[in-house]
Amino acid sequence: MGRKVQSDFLFAQPSFLSGAGRLIDLWGQFDDYNRSDAPAEADAKAIAADWFVVGQDIRDAVEQRHSEIETEVTAA
Numbered sequence: 001m002g003r004k005v006q007s008d009f010l011f012a013q014p015s016f017l018s019g020a021g022r023l024i025d026l027w028g029q030f031d032d033y034n035r036s037d038a039p040a041e042a043d044a045k046a047i048a049a050d051w052f053v054v055g056q057d058i059r060d061a062v063e064q065r066h067s068e069i070e071t072e073v074t075a076a
Helices: 016-022 039-075
Strands: none
Touching: none
């Protein structure tokens, strides 16, 4: 199970200080989102990331099953 993929790139990653700043931000001026040039570009990035995560899940399942089979073979 290798590197994990982040599929929430369209959302800003808040910090503790930005969370504290939101307490006094009554007009929502502090909100920040990762943007794309066009909606189609954002959709394409999101779909590609989603499929990459699906592929990663399949790869992880295959690796897990492979290690289970190896354990069964060595135990027998």
